[in-house]
Amino acid sequence: xxxxxxxxxxxxxxxxxxxxxxxxxxxxxxxxxxxxxxxxxxxxxxxxxxxxxxxxxxxxxxxxxxxxxxxxxxxxxxxxxxxxxxxxxxxxxxxxxxxxxxxxxxxxxxxxxxxxxxxxxxxxxxxxxxxxxxxxxxxxxxxxxxxxxxxxxxxxxxxxxxxxxxxxxxxxxxxxxxxxxxxxxxxxxxxxxxxxxxxxxxxxxxxxxxxxxxxxxxxxxxxxxxxxxxxxxxxxxxxxxxxxxxxxxxxxxxxxxxxxxxxxxxxxxxxxxxxxxxxxxxxxxxxxxxxxxxxxxxxxxxxxxxxxxxxxxxxxxxxxxxxxxxxxxxxxxxxxxxxxxxxxxxxxxxxxxxxxxxxxxxxxxxxxxxxxxxxxxxxxxxxxxxxxxxxxxxxxxxxxxxxxxxxxxxxxxxxxxxxxxxxxxxxxxxxxxxxxxxxxxxxxxxxxxxxxxxxxxxxxxxxxxxxxxxxxxxxxxxxxxxxxxxxxxxxxxxxxxxxxxxxxxxxxxxxxxxxxxxxxxxxxxxxxxxxxxxxxxxxxxxxxxxxxxxxxx
Numbered sequence: 001x002x003x004x005x006x007x008x009x010x011x012x013x014x015x016x017x018x019x020x021x022x023x024x025x026x027x028x029x030x031x032x033x034x035x036x037x038x039x040x041x042x043x044x045x046x047x048x049x050x051x052x053x054x055x056x057x058x059x060x061x062x063x064x065x066x067x068x069x070x071x072x073x074x075x076x077x078x079x080x081x082x083x084x085x086x087x088x089x090x091x092x093x094x095x096x097x098x099x100x101x102x103x104x105x106x107x108x109x110x111x112x113x114x115x116x117x118x119x120x121x122x123x124x125x126x127x128x129x130x131x132x133x134x135x136x137x138x139x140x141x142x143x144x145x146x147x148x149x150x151x152x153x154x155x156x157x158x159x160x161x162x163x164x165x166x167x168x169x170x171x172x173x174x175x176x177x178x179x180x181x182x183x184x185x186x187x188x189x190x191x192x193x194x195x196x197x198x199x200x201x202x203x204x205x206x207x208x209x210x211x212x213x214x215x216x217x218x219x220x221x222x223x224x225x226x227x228x229x230x231x232x233x234x235x236x237x238x239x240x241x242x243x244x245x246x247x248x249x250x251x252x253x254x255x256x257x258x259x260x261x262x263x264x265x266x267x268x269x270x271x272x273x274x275x276x277x278x279x280x281x282x283x284x285x286x287x288x289x290x291x292x293x294x295x296x297x298x299x300x301x302x303x304x305x306x307x308x309x310x311x312x313x314x315x316x317x318x319x320x321x322x323x324x325x326x327x328x329x330x331x332x333x334x335x336x337x338x339x340x341x342x343x344x345x346x347x348x349x350x351x352x353x354x355x356x357x358x359x360x361x362x363x364x365x366x367x368x369x370x371x372x373x374x375x376x377x378x379x380x381x382x383x384x385x386x387x388x389x390x391x392x393x394x395x396x397x398x399x400x401x402x403x404x405x406x407x408x409x410x411x412x413x414x415x416x417x418x419x420x421x422x423x424x425x426x427x428x429x430x431x432x433x434x435x436x437x438x439x440x441x442x443x444x445x446x447x448x449x450x451x452x453x454x455x456x457x458x459x460x461x462x463x464x465x466x467x468x469x470x471x472x473x474x475x476x477x478x479x480x481x482x483x484x485x486x487x488x489x490x491x492x493x494x495x496x497x498x499x500x501x502x503x504x505x506x507x508x509x510x511x512x513x514x515x516x517x518x519x520x521x522x523x524x525x526x527x528x529x530x531x532x533x534x535x536x537x538x539x540x541x542x543x544x545x546x547x548x549x550x551x552x553x
Contacts, residue, residue, distance in 0.1 A: 168452040226427070244420070394421055
């Protein structure tokens with residue numbers, strides 16, 4: 001297979017490990033901390049995970065390795081959406097297994113969790129692994145979104161484990177995938193299968209974080225990739241001085257990506273969904289906020305600017321959430337076919353008006369027609385509006401255009417407003433990982449092997465002190481149940497890992513809030529440029545602005 005010059009060079013990169021994981025497997029000891037409990041709903045979580053709940057958090061330290069000698073046959077699974085660095089988790093796991101015992105085996109189950117239930121796998125060896133070091137993507141074994149949750153799936157997973165003599169399974173995924181890892185660990189423990197389960201924290205959205213997980217892998221690379229593109233657009237905007245660019249970035253349930261990109265590039269406007277929800281802002285108020293910046297800049301800087309919009313912004317707008325709920329009810333069951341049979345959009349609008357409350361109709365009525373129609377596109381498997389299909393960047397640019405015309409009629413605005421639209425999502429999910437993510441992911445995989453060797457199950461591989469150089473990072477593990485609470489999912493109470501939203505009292509948002517008024521009016525753009533892989537450490541190994549601010553650096 002032909003490879004690019006960059007990939008050829010990146011294959012040679014040697015990822016950095018935390019200090020306590022250096023010096024050989026024989027010199028890694030374990031130190032146990034306090035017993036843990038879940039973040040909420042302790043009794044309920046404990047009852048669901050009686051065998052894996054309340055375990056102690058652990059830290060690896062330099063010292064004699066006291067783990068019992070044992071041949072390991074480990075399965076690894078990539079679960080959920082892609083994130084840069086996933087290949088290095090597998091490489092770190094593989095290298096540690098082989099360093100511990102050259103006869104250890106690593107099986108890659110193909111296509112996500114279904115690879116375990118369907119027994120589709122490949123045995124990983126040096127030649128196979130070496131082709132994927134420090135590369136982006138999940139193509140080494142593929143990924144999938146299957147959840148192992150039915151009795152038949154659990155039985156199939158156990159049968160696969162017995163067939164191959166598996167001693168452990170490592171699941172690399174986000175909050176749902178690691179919740180599933182905890183459930184699988186409990187099942188294997190209850191059935192005395194002898195199979196350990198270890199999770200690794202992945203998601204570019206940045207919402208798998210807490211007091212223990214400082215950062216999910218992939219977030220650093222993805223936000224640097226988006227920030228490069230946003231910086232390029234800012235420079236173009238400042239050069240041409242004739243467009244307002246509305247840029248949507250990934251982040252369905254939280255605005256971490258948007259906030260980090262704003263800290264990296266200093267756009268004129270960045271919407272933060274959590275703030276919109278806290279202030280109960282309406283669509284009209286959001287449009288007015290953007291229009292204020294457009295008007296102010298037209299008088300001093302010119303008719304150009306940049307707006308960052310998180311992917312899930314409309315779900316944070318209370319009135320929009322109510323509208324979506326009413327639409328879901330309006331088209332429940334066979335009503336969808338009745339609605340789709342109406343011959344014209346005007347007929348459909350009359351049907352909609354009749355079925356909505358006055359307040360929701362007023363919200364619907366101010367939406368541009370193309371956005372109105374997007375609310376009635378293909379439904380999700382549960383019959384609900386697919387909010388992710390709504391082009392929110394176009395929604396707000398069109399609403400702003402309308403606001404500006406109203407202001408023009410009052411003599412409050414005489415500028416020119418032309419909009420361009422962008423959505424940065426897939427561009428960042430499989431990028432070559434930054435040095436930070438290459439190091440972090442390799443450490444997560446190496447660390448996962450140590451958790452297996454010392455017999456832990458239902459644990460998340462944990463690397464902390466991430467704002468410091470890699471040799472000062474701390475390796476260890478935490479019980480996945482510590483991160484859990486009960487939430488309502490599809491009409492049932494389910495144990496899930498709590499998602500982390502943007503903390504409006506946290507230092508990253510507070511820094512943004514302190515500077516955004518200036519950014520809204522002035523052209524104070526930052527141009528971060530491409531990810532740097534080679535050069536001074538203070539350029540190549542920087543972590544995110546979010547993490548640096550959280551740690552006071």
